[in-house]
Amino acid sequence: MTRHRSLLAMIAIAALAILLTPLPGSAATAGTAAATAGCGRTPTLQNGTNTIQSSGKTRSYIVRIPAGYDNRRPYRLVFGFHWRGGTATDVATGQTVQRDVWSYYGLQRLAGESTIFVAPQGIGNGWANSGGEDVTFVDDMIRRIEGDLCVETTQRFALGFSYGGAMSFALACARPTVFRAVAIYAGGRLSGCSGGTQPIAYFHAHGLRDGVLNISGGRSMRDQFVRNNGCAAQNPPEPGQGSLTHRTTTYSGCAAGYPVTWAAFDEGHIAAPQDGATGDSGSRTWLPGETWRFFTQFQSSGNLLTNATMEDGTTGWTASGGTLSSATTVAHAGSRSLLNSGRTAAWQGPNQNVTAQLTNNKSYTTSVWVRSQSGTPGAKTTLALTANGTTSYLQLTPAQTINTGGWTQLTGTTTVSWTGTLTNASFYVETAAGTDGIYIDDASFQ
Numbered sequence: 001m002t003r004h005r006s007l008l009a010m011i012a013i014a015a016l017a018i019l020l021t022p023l024p025g026s027a028a029t030a031g032t033a034a035a036t037a038g039c040g041r042t043p044t045l046q047n048g049t050n051t052i053q054s055s056g057k058t059r060s061y062i063v064r065i066p067a068g069y070d071n072r073r074p075y076r077l078v079f080g081f082h083w084r085g086g087t088a089t090d091v092a093t094g095q096t097v098q099r100d101v102w103s104y105y106g107l108q109r110l111a112g113e114s115t116i117f118v119a120p121q122g123i124g125n126g127w128a129n130s131g132g133e134d135v136t137f138v139d140d141m142i143r144r145i146e147g148d149l150c151v152e153t154t155q156r157f158a159l160g161f162s163y164g165g166a167m168s169f170a171l172a173c174a175r176p177t178v179f180r181a182v183a184i185y186a187g188g189r190l191s192g193c194s195g196g197t198q199p200i201a202y203f204h205a206h207g208l209r210d211g212v213l214n215i216s217g218g219r220s221m222r223d224q225f226v227r228n229n230g231c232a233a234q235n236p237p238e239p240g241q242g243s244l245t246h247r248t249t250t251y252s253g254c255a256a257g258y259p260v261t262w263a264a265f266d267e268g269h270i271a272a273p274q275d276g277a278t279g280d281s282g283s284r285t286w287l288p289g290e291t292w293r294f295f296t297q298f299q300s301s302g303n304l305l306t307n308a309t310m311e312d313g314t315t316g317w318t319a320s321g322g323t324l325s326s327a328t329t330v331a332h333a334g335s336r337s338l339l340n341s342g343r344t345a346a347w348q349g350p351n352q353n354v355t356a357q358l359t360n361n362k363s364y365t366t367s368v369w370v371r372s373q374s375g376t377p378g379a380k381t382t383l384a385l386t387a388n389g390t391t392s393y394l395q396l397t398p399a400q401t402i403n404t405g406g407w408t409q410l411t412g413t414t415t416v417s418w419t420g421t422l423t424n425a426s427f428y429v430e431t432a433a434g435t436d437g438i439y440i441d442d443a444s445f446q
């Protein structure tokens with residue numbers, strides 16, 4: 001399947017939303033998201049380093065705006081804080097571990113183009129947070145970024161290693177309703193904890209042999225949020241000394257939406273631990289994957305497909321063969337459907353890239369209305385998954401005969417899973433045989 005990175009995922013819809021600015025154009029595609037004032041605006045922020053006045057000081061931060069940024073769609077917002085002596089550039093480039101592969105602690109490559117990343121620069125390359133000035137700096141950046149870019153306000157995250165973990169902890173304490181979750185790597189209580197009594201989804205990874213910020217301090221930070229989140233207290237299993245492995249524990253009993261996950265690993269004060277070897281590895285570290293799974297569990301469930309009603313022309317859809325067009329002659333609902341004519345193989349059909357929206361080992365329900373342009377072929381829905389360079393095809397709905405005289409609904413529920421790094425996922429409709437043209441309308445994958 002052809003890959004279409006330019007088509008961005010819609011981060012779907014959350015309740016509790018305050019729509020600060022009406023979304024322009026086809027509001028139907030964005031729904032009633034908790035979108036920000038920046039939705040609909042042409043960005044003025046630099047894709048790169050920006051400055052802002054905060055607490056009377058000039059502060060700087062790097063923003064990475066997704067390729068193909070669409071100001072109608074609310075994006076996830078992730079802050080990555082550097083360690084002591086590190087820089088915003090180190091976080092943004094990943095250069096201290098592996099350039100690009102480890103950008104934003106390795107999360108950028110997992111996010112596809114679904115997320116706005118921010119790497120703030122600390123004063124003196126640290127996060128002393130004197131008088132709360134670094135928390136205020138975060139408040140000021142959020143105000144500036146969300147006034148300019150389209151952000152899903154229920155999807156703000158913070159993470160960092162060491163001093164950056166301490167800063168993320170300070171935000172967990174002071175801004176538990178601003179951020180959806182935090183991930184702390186080998187952090188300590190170096191940036192303070194103003195407040196610290198409210199629940200927030202909390203991930204913490206720490207090395208058993210950490211000689212800079214001892215793991216006992218990490219356990220204490222974790223336990224503060226085990227209590228706040230109402231989880232059952234426990235001493236999670238930790239790997240053996242010399243095992244060069246990690247053990248991850250998700251606490252039980254936590255209040256809904258406020259999980260705590262603890263990952264202990266047999267290493268020292270490092271940011272990109274791997275199993276089976278010492279030291280950092282950008283490509284083999286397990287930590288970005290576990291963090292990304294923790295963060296993305298909070299994405300609102302909803303239809304993953306863009307322009308699911310086909311009322312917005314061919315937006316969001318591509319053809320793997322033949323020609324795609326917006327049809328006004330037939331529609332299951334509304335005034336348009338999508339037609340893929342001129343197919344030259346049965347597997348060709350209208351498809352949409354859903355790589356950035358998928359969660360591993362999750363159950364998805366499919367529904368799509370289909371009709372033939374000629375003939376009575378069997379039609380089905382398929383998900384092509386490419387992980388670790390291998391493509392597999394998952395049938396989402398049983399094949400059903402379609403015809404030219406009316407619409408047939410294809411439905412099914414399937415668990416989607418893969419091994420390794422997912423690099424492409426395409427949702428598409430195909431036929432069991434033949435090359436008859438196919439119309440689709442009212443598609444849902446959630």
Ligand SMILES: [Ca+2]
Nearest residue numbers: 309333334336
């Ligand atoms: Ca329609």
